[in-house]
Amino acid sequence: MITGEIKSKVDKIWETFWTGGITNPLTVIEQFTYLLFIKGLDEVETTKENEALLLDIEFEGVFPKEKQHLRWHRFKQLGSPEEMYEVVSKEVFPFIKELHGTDDSAYSKYMGDAMFMIPTANMLAKIVDGIDNIPMKDRDTQGDLYEYLLSKIATAGTNGQFRTPRHIINMMVELMKPTPEDIIIDPAMGSAGFLVAASEYLRDHHNDLFLVQGLKEHYHKTMFYGNDMDRTMLRIGAMNMMLHGVDNPNIDYRDSLAEINKDKEQYTLVLANPPFKGSLDYEAVSNDLLKIAKTKKTELLFLSLFIRILKPGGRAAVIVPDGVLFGSSNAHKQIRKEIIDNHKLEAIISMPSGVFKPYAGVSTAVMIFTKTGAGGTDNVWFYEMKTDGFSLDDKRSPIKENDISDIVERFSNLETEKERKRTEQSFFVPVEELRENDYDLSINKYKEIEYEEIKYDDSKEIFKKINNVEIEIQNGLQKLGKLLGE
Known part of the structure; x- marks a missing residue:
């Protein structure tokens, strides 16, 4: 299950989209997902790099040498929101759209008409900062996060x-x-x-x-x-x-x-x-x-x-x-x-x-x-x-x-x-x-219900118990009256 802390972080990011003018839930999820995907790509790449280093083998990743500045951990550290917006909107987003080149993969087919719709540098900076604070390495958390996002579709x-x-x-x-x-x-x-x-x-x-x-x-x-x-x-x-x-x-x-x-x-x-x-x-x-x-x-x-x-x-x-x-x-x-x-x-x-x-x-x-x-x-x-x-x-x-x-x-x-x-x-x-x-x-x-017979006391016995309770109440009221001086 996604924790309350992560829900709170997602809600805050969602609010940033909302106040920035992106109010269609599917559009929010789509833009949110692009950024999660960009972050996830970098994390997967880092893991594979470390494994290759450990095994002392060559590693050719998704990001070529000349495109290393497009990785999440690199562009999030750029000096100003405007610099980051320039890189993400004009380089990172086109890069992920063409990730599978001209092949006939599902990714290529459906990313072809994807659009980057975050309107301002400050809004992007807030969203990137918010997503950066969400732990994504655990697959279960990733899945839960997707589920929580999808749950916001009305x-x-x-x-x-x-x-x-x-x-x-x-x-x-x-x-x-x-x-x-x-x-x-x-x-x-x-x-x-x-x-x-x-x-x-x-x-x-x-x-x-x-x-x-x-x-x-x-x-x-x-x-x-x-x-x-x-x-x-x-x-x-x-x-x-x-x-x-x-x-x-x-x-x-x-x-x-x-x-x-x-x-x-x-x-x-x-x-x-x-x-x-x-x-x-x-x-x-x-x-x-x-x-x-x-x-x-x-x-x-x-x-x-x-x-x-x-x-x-x-x-x-x-x-x-x-x-x-x-x-x-x-x-x-x-x-x-x-x-x-x-x-x-x-x-x-x-x-x-x-x-x-x-x-x-x-x-x-x-x-x-x-x-x-x-x-x-x-x-x-x-x-x-x-x-x-x-x-x-x-x-x-x-x-x-x-x-x-x-x-x-x-x-x-x-x-x-x-x-x-x-x-x-x-x-x-x-x-x-x-x-x-x-x-x-x-x-x-087809199911059968087992009925248990409930045995009640004889009606005279029940009346007797009720009467005894009533007598106890009256006695109690009399004692209380004496204490109050009535």
């Missing part, structure tokens, strides 16, 4: 999208345990949170992949894919991935649901929180997706998309609104039937409605399935998450209670879940029962 977008809390993203990645051979996509990527978390998981659990040339190339060039329709978020996502050590992710400006998206059986892992409550015209949607379920609802269309783009044996962990689990329309039933009967539905993890506060109070669940094309659903694991380590009100304050580690542990050892009763927090439901219930996937449909 509520949900017009098409129903809102940011996914980082601890929920991490939980989903831990549940799926990405491998070095995976090809991972988020077709509604936003700031690339799922892709970043997957890349971090692989660094932590499969560090040896960087010793195998083929796998290392795959990690940097052909493992991570993301689509979005907001160029600002694509830029932020590209910088986010690069700062987290992925050189060339495949990030595209694309409507994933449109006919133009021809992806089919290309990926082995989908991690996503697609837009809810969006509604599209049939003409705008790929015909392939409408074959599974004819609908205008984006949350159902995205499930059809995930099935289409996964390779056989590919897995998906995706967030869906509760309506997907029990909606009674033909389209809702068709998509559930498709996943249960023609593929392998593995788990439904019900999350409390407060998880997405303060942006939305919608109840959601994580759906986990494997594409088989030949069925395979046997017993589906249900888990009722009651708490995620934060209060479920708008404040989302940290609390002690947290089901996430229990969810990951239990999902990793499903054999031990077979004897769990329906009265417990997690249990299996056989596929026959799901079919009998019209493919309803709501946990409330």
